[in-house]
Amino acid sequence: MWEERSCRQTREWQHWGSGCYQYRCQHGRLHILIANKSYECYFAGQKLKVQLMAEGWLHRGAVVCPSCKDICNTEFERRGERCKISESAPPDSYYPRDELKCSSAQTPHAKALLASLILLSLTTAASTSVPRIYS
Numbered sequence: 001m002w003e004e005r006s007c008r009q010t011r012e013w014q015h016w017g018s019g020c021y022q023y024r025c026q027h028g029r030l031h032i033l034i035a036n037k038s039y040e041c042y043f044a045g046q047k048l049k050v051q052l053m054a055e056g057w058l059h060r061g062a063v064v065c066p067s068c069k070d071i072c073n074t075e076f077e078r079r080g081e082r083c084k085i086s087e088s089a090p091p092d093s094y095y096p097r098d099e100l101k102c103s104s105a106q107t108p109h110a111k112a113l114l115a116s117l118i119l120l121s122l123t124t125a126a127s128t129s130v131p132r133i134y135s
Contacts, residue, residue, distance in 0.1 A: 002061035007102035021063070025072035028084035032063060037096040041065035043086035051097040058100040 044067040068083035
């Protein structure tokens with residue numbers, strides 16, 4: 001399941017992110033390219049957690065790594081290389097991650113609260129009696 005988030009709403013999509021991805025075979029591993037970012041696969045079946053901004057939305061989901069041998073074996077053999085053995089993947093923080101940045105002024109509730117506070121302060125200022133000097 002993929003989640004799509006903006007500062008105002010969240011949506012879930014069953015198939016967003018499904019499709020074909022570009023890839024590279026380098027340093028004995030399969031690297032999947034998603035939105036110009038490289039995600040290195042350490043073992044077949046590894047779930048790469050993806051979190052990226054696209055068109056004002058933060059997309060969060062996972063892509064499952066295929067077998068390095070299935071994808072890269074022919075290319076590696078031509079270069080005299082081979083797929084490295086499977087090993088534990090690094091922590092999720094190792095991979096690129098975009099963040100959704102929302103200022104409090106972007107949310108509808110914050111705008112309404114700010115407008116109410118301004119109106120209240122103007123009303124209070126107008127009703128406050130100011131001493132006058134008469135000559």
